[in-house]
Amino acid sequence: MLHFHNTENNRKxxxxxxxxxxxxxxxxxxxxxxxAHIGNFRAYLFEDVLRxxxxxxxxxxxxxMNLTDVEDKIIRRARETGKxxxxxxxxxxxxxxxxxxxxxxxxxxxxxxxxxxxxEMLSMIRTLRDKGFTYEKDGSIYFRIRxxxxxxxxxxxxxxxxxxxxxxxxxxxxxDDARDFVLWKAKKEGEHFWETEFGEGRPGWHLxxxxxxxxxxxxxxxxHCGGEDNIFPHHENEIAQxxxxxxxxxxxxxxHCRHLLVDGEKMSKSKGNFFTLRSLLDKGFHPxxxxxxxxxxxxxxxLNLTMDSLQAAHSAWSRIMDFRQRVKERIASNVEAPKxxxxxxxxxxxxxxFIEHMDxxxxxxxxxxxxxxxxxxxxxxxxxEAVGSKQAQEALELLDRVDETFGVMKEDEALLDDEVDQLxxxxxxxxxxxxxxxxxxxxxxxxxxxIILEDTREGVRWKRR
RNA sequence: GGCGGCGUAGCCAAGUGGUAAGGCAGAGGACUGCAAAUUCUCCAUCCCCGGUUCGAAUCCGGGCGCCGCCUCCA
Numbered sequence: 001m002l003h004f005h006n007t008e009n010n011r012k013x014x015x016x017x018x019x020x021x022x023x024x025x026x027x028x029x030x031x032x033x034x035x036a037h038i039g040n041f042r043a044y045l046f047e048d049v050l051r052x053x054x055x056x057x058x059x060x061x062x063x064x065m066n067l068t069d070v071e072d073k074i075i076r077r078a079r080e081t082g083k084x085x086x087x088x089x090x091x092x093x094x095x096x097x098x099x100x101x102x103x104x105x106x107x108x109x110x111x112x113x114x115x116x117x118x119x120e121m122l123s124m125i126r127t128l129r130d131k132g133f134t135y136e137k138d139g140s141i142y143f144r145i146r147x148x149x150x151x152x153x154x155x156x157x158x159x160x161x162x163x164x165x166x167x168x169x170x171x172x173x174x175x176d177d178a179r180d181f182v183l184w185k186a187k188k189e190g191e192h193f194w195e196t197e198f199g200e201g202r203p204g205w206h207l208x209x210x211x212x213x214x215x216x217x218x219x220x221x222x223x224h225c226g227g228e229d230n231i232f233p234h235h236e237n238e239i240a241q242x243x244x245x246x247x248x249x250x251x252x253x254x255x256h257c258r259h260l261l262v263d264g265e266k267m268s269k270s271k272g273n274f275f276t277l278r279s280l281l282d283k284g285f286h287p288x289x290x291x292x293x294x295x296x297x298x299x300x301x302x303l304n305l306t307m308d309s310l311q312a313a314h315s316a317w318s319r320i321m322d323f324r325q326r327v328k329e330r331i332a333s334n335v336e337a338p339k340x341x342x343x344x345x346x347x348x349x350x351x352x353x354f355i356e357h358m359d360x361x362x363x364x365x366x367x368x369x370x371x372x373x374x375x376x377x378x379x380x381x382x383x384x385e386a387v388g389s390k391q392a393q394e395a396l397e398l399l400d401r402v403d404e405t406f407g408v409m410k411e412d413e414a415l416l417d418d419e420v421d422q423l424x425x426x427x428x429x430x431x432x433x434x435x436x437x438x439x440x441x442x443x444x445x446x447x448x449x450x451i452i453l454e455d456t457r458e459g460v461r462w463k464r465r
Numbered sequence: 466g467g468c469g470g471c472g473u474a475g476c477c478a479a480g481u482g483g484u485a486a487g488g489c490a491g492a493g494g495a496c497u498g499c500a501a502a503u504u505c506u507c508c509a510u511c512c513c514c515g516g517u518u519c520g521a522a523u524c525c526g527g528g529c530g531c532c533g534c535c536u537c538c539a
Contacts, residue, residue, distance in 0.1 A: 436499065
């Protein structure tokens with residue numbers, strides 16, 4: 001039985017979807033004013049694993065991720081550069097989707113954009129106004145949290161505590177109460193705006209997620225995710241708005257991932273520990289190693305990224321890929337052999353443990369240990385030469401089954417240029433003639449090009465890096 | 466100040482009452498022309514102090530240390 005840790009009550013609960021066999025999933029997406037950083041991708045990877053595992057478990061998932069394409073920083077940049085907000089965000093939207101592909105993140109069913117859902121947001125404001133949740137001040141519309149009795153249900157932040165915080169900053173917009181949040185922001189001079197019944201302005205950030213999730217998933221849906229920093233105030237405010245409108249329970253399961261740290265500290269540009277996916281790739285890290293590093297840690301634990309930990313993840317990932325390669329070679333060899341009962345038992349155990357651990361709030365670290373245990377035991381059996389092609393095929397199917405969720409076993413295009421191909425041939429000839437000096441010379445040369453050679457009984461095998 | 470989380474081997478990281486998964490790194494052995502890959506062996510008593518219990522990394526209390534949120538930052 002699948003269980004999730006629900007932020008709302010801080011407990012693990014069995015997952016019961018609203019509709020049998022289906023799962024509605026909303027995940028807070030990027031603000032597209034810059035390249036997403038690796039911390040953002042931790043959240044998207046966690047959500048990808050969640051979505052993949054739900055599908056693995058037979059759920060039909062409707063996954064919606066928003067693109068925040070209008071907010072203060074975007075508007076500021078547009079004003080500074082003289083471009084439209086759409087011109088400012090377009091390149092980063094493209095980059096975002098490229099990065100998703102790089103990390104083998106499955107596409108959501110919908111990527112609604114804030115700018116295309118202004119009407120839905122206005123409609124919510126209208127309803128909230130009619131129900132007495134809002135007030136207007138200087139052209140902006142605010143949500144009065146006092147009117148929503150359950151405010152604080154998700155985060156545990158009690159309204160009366162918010163004010164005691166030392167860092168309340170409300171100088172930009174005047175509110176009745178610093179704890180209230182804005183639904184509609186009056187435009188300032190030179191800013192992008194929409195002409196509406198509430199005046200010229202733009203939507204507040206929290207509103208878009210409520211409007212779009214309700215539009216695509218309904219007033220009630222199963223799962224809503226984001227990074228831990230979204231718990232308060234963003235998701236707390238979403239609940240207030242959404243439930244204020246509908247009068248119904250908005251979301252049944254709130255899942256949040258902890259932050260990714262770099263060298264033990266929160267990423268920030270000023271500390272110089274700020275990485276985009278692209279900058280890590282430039283340092284030579286393999287995208288699948290980055291993916292494995294992130295998904296093989298538990299999503300509710302802080303994750304500390306260091307160059308060493310990425311390197312270690314690469315080694316671990318290589319172990320998986322080396323084994324997979326070995327299995328594929330065995331399949332291709334067309335060897336007949338009686339079925340290995342031991343291997344069958346290990347395969348069954350691997351899948352059983354994998355499911356058991358993933359069912360337990362997506363315990364990917366333990367799920368991966370089930371995989372590694374299998375790889376070790378299977379390698380041992382393969383060493384004995386006792387596995388036939390047919391059973392190797394079954395082993396490959398098991399790996400693929402696991403990878404439906406992990407998504408780390410994406411292979412590189414297996415292309416070698418002619419020069420490298422010739423060098424490998426030349427080295428094989430040299431080895432035959434026992435000219436090991438030349439053979440080693442070539443191996444070192446190729447290593448310098450990032451190509452690693454392994455001499456196996458079946459012949460030479462190569463891989464990158 | 467308020468809310469929440471964490472502290473397990475050199476590093477990463479599971480494990481929430483019965484005598485510590487897994488990965489990386491390291492040492493040694495097997496295999497190999499040498500490597501690589503693979504495999505075998507070795508490598509912790511769980512921040513500190515009390516308490517509960519037949520029994521605690523796991524529960525309770527108190528410390529110490531670290532982190533996040535309370536700013537439209539996943």
